[in-house]
Amino acid sequence: MFDVERYLARIGCAGDTGVDIATLRKLHRNHLMAIPYNGATQDFRDGVRLVDVDEDATFETCVVRGRGGTCFQLNRLFHRLLTELGYDVTLLAASTAEGWEASGLDVEHMFNRVALDGAEWLVDVGYPGPSYVEPLRVGDQVQSQYGCQYRLIDRGSRTALQRRGRITRWSVVYTFTPQARQWSDWKEMEEFLAREIAADTGPQDGTKILCGRTSGNGQAVLKGRRYLTVRDGREEARTITEDAEHERLVAHLLSDEFH
Template sequence: MPFDVDTYLKALDHRGPTAPTLETLRSLHHRHLATFPYDSALNAGRGTALWAGVDIDLDAAFDAIVLGGRGGVCYELSGLFRALLGALGFEVGVFGAGIRQMDGSFGPDLEHVFNHVRLDGEVHLVDVGFVGPSYLEPLRLSPEVQRQHGSRFRVVAADGYQVVERGVPSGAWQAVYRFRDRPRDLAEWQAPSAELEEFARALAGAAILVRGRSFATGQRVLIGKRLLTVDGGQETVRVLTDPAEHERVVADILRAGSTR
């Protein structure tokens, strides 16, 4: 089925206004994260060509994800949402980001694809394709502390980048990812840099699957067997050593939401 706004909104169970306002954007953003999970298993077999399909086939992605109920990777989920927002009259564009790694360094600038919306003179970060933990609702591009469902966020300038930071339970701030404050063109991903290709090879070699889905007050992020849950700003971490439990958690995160 071709891309269809009404069907998309029905899949999101969005019954409120659709005018291009911040209220609409918040509702759609939160519902999208809860409806369509992130699933890195979809990158299996792509090798270093992880971003080859960044300019998505809109109808095919709509059929597989919105109608078929499967998860997606960042550029699929963000591409679909960008099309929806554009159809509703939002001024929407693309950003590229480098995600904070376990050692505190950042990945390449084009590692992650997400969106931004210009609304009432402000830029709002819009990201429905990041596994988390991260923001559930749009985030103003501002160093001011923004609270969402018990969690704290801010966007600060550092070394020529804007850095999305999340307040962790200790009270400290931890980077989520960094990005250049300039719109990106999807063509920039078609000829990946040597740094981006090297990064893709490292990801393929690690072979650790990452899945995630949000819920009303938080997110569940499964990295290999490590399950991180953020609920109302409180975090818990468990290692799923029981294969049956691991299988159940994966199935729950990726549970089908098919509208067929």
């Protein structure tokens, strides 16, 4: 059963019920550190459900049991948490370059926007990374977090969220519009994923793994066999060839012992 107090305790924010930017920053950062991105929690054996989600069951799996989840699970739960705490939250949709090429849909990714004290903030606890660890203020300014920089670039009908590390160039995290969304907008994504799953006959060799975690000074992402770490803005990527090491990395990223 969804429970605000239990949720806050699980992410190390017991008693943090204020509606202010300092609390929002802590909720966001702590959520990313406590709850991993874990694509394996998407169980599609009984069909793809992104719209009619059992939030109580999802809360038990993703938060209470600490298994984590994807944007469709984590950002949906965080949306509910913030709403129940009294924040003004709007649901948004985005698409990465890779996701757009694969599906042609602009609802590949689900995240949130919070209106607070005359400003708007992007809030996203369901992206595998690397991405922003604390809320990003909507505006023209370059914003720095943990050695990385972020900016929002106008691309006509869409806005591009860009990121760069200490020695890397600007790259796009995802693009989005300010249009407020409803859960039902993801029905098209449900249908796309259902078709993809039905057509997938490839081997389960670890290449489809996607998980990510935030630490005190950066993030780590395992996408297939590629392992990327960002520490104080410095990036390091390598390919994992040994199955045993791959399994250890997955377990470590999803463990409460990750740091």
